[in-house]
Amino acid sequence: MDLVYLNGDYVPRLSAKISVFDRGLLFSDAVYEVVSVIDGRLVDMERHVTRLERSLGELSINAFADWMAISQNLVAENKLREGLIYLQVSRGVMDEREYRWPAPDTAPTIFAFAQQRVLLENPMADSGMRIITRPDLRWQRCDIKTTQLLYASLMKMEAMAAGVDDVWMTRDDMITEGTSQNAHIIREDGVLISHQLDCRILPGVTRIEMLMQAKSMELTVEERAFSIDEAKNAAEAFVTSSTLLIMPVVEIDGHKIGDGRPGERTRAIRQNYMAAVQKASSKLN
Structure with missing residues (x-):
């Protein structure tokens, strides 16, 4: 390159x-x-x-x-x-x-x-991510994609030191987002919860297509903040970003999510997202 x-x-x-x-x-x-x-x-x-x-x-x-x-x-x-x-x-x-x-x-x-970068065949899609939570001490305009990434870098290093994959940041025990990803959960009843767009999170591009795919699968979508306890008690959890695409989360703060394996609905959303991306790519050829 x-x-x-x-x-x-x-x-x-x-x-x-x-x-x-x-x-x-x-x-x-x-x-x-x-x-x-x-x-x-x-x-x-x-x-x-x-x-x-x-x-x-x-x-x-x-x-x-x-x-x-x-x-x-x-x-x-x-x-x-x-x-x-x-x-x-x-x-x-x-x-x-x-x-x-x-x-x-x-x-x-x-x-x-x-x-x-390997995107499609990332082995983490099969194993899932392990996450820890930490306070969100960033500035109050996280909706602007600036290069002020020192705190995110510190949190990624803290995750590495803890032997996990990344950090979900929280304000008043409510999860905002990951260090470089949007965070989402799916309840047992099939309701997908994703933080609403406001100044506390970046409006993720991958998040847009993910929500479209989830709705096409007839999942109910709630755009709102969710708590650490909600996340730990969810059936499934995952992140979205341009680098990870749709990536399952299997553990939060040492607590197993669901059965500790990537969830079936998360897998389906990822597969549908990949298909949509590759279909769009073929139209350009």
Whole structure:
């Protein structure tokens, strides 16, 4: 994955450089997107572009580019069959470090790169994820996909130290989301519960298609917060993200979910999601 995009040019990754006075570096004044690539095709690109442009608007960053063309070129030039495209936009470069940002017409810094990753045949889909819960101490605008990811990184390291796969974060004993995934549960009666869209969670792109697939399976969907106890007593649990797609959760804080194996309804949602993605990909060929 040698070729990257930087401010209008495609350059070797070792030649791509940004200023030390870039606000993305100094203040995390930047937003990003991660787009799945399956069979050499971008997954849900239009939804990712919509979310990227919303994030830019929420931070008043003036950035315009052909996001689709940039991403497609990176897929083609790097011969990427399965993996990710990472897109990042910062407010741009300052003359010196200053909290107040420069004039609105300051040129943003835009870069993107390709990354190989196993998505379809991830072995965790068969074993399931083990999760621990921790307080959600992030800022209050989690609906904006910024590069302020230090707390998420700390929680991923805490999960690693605990010998589990990841963390679900909580506020007042209510689960918000994972470190880089939306969190969901399914009750024994087939009701799927997913946190409502608000400033406490990122509006996941994979979550959109997952909910469509769940409704097509005639599962009842409730978009609301759920407690740690609800999650532990659920029949099934899972996460959604561009990197994990739909991934089952089999343990929370050492408590087995259901029978401790990936749930049948979760498996069905994952299979239906994969089929939908591959069908969309075939239409583009």
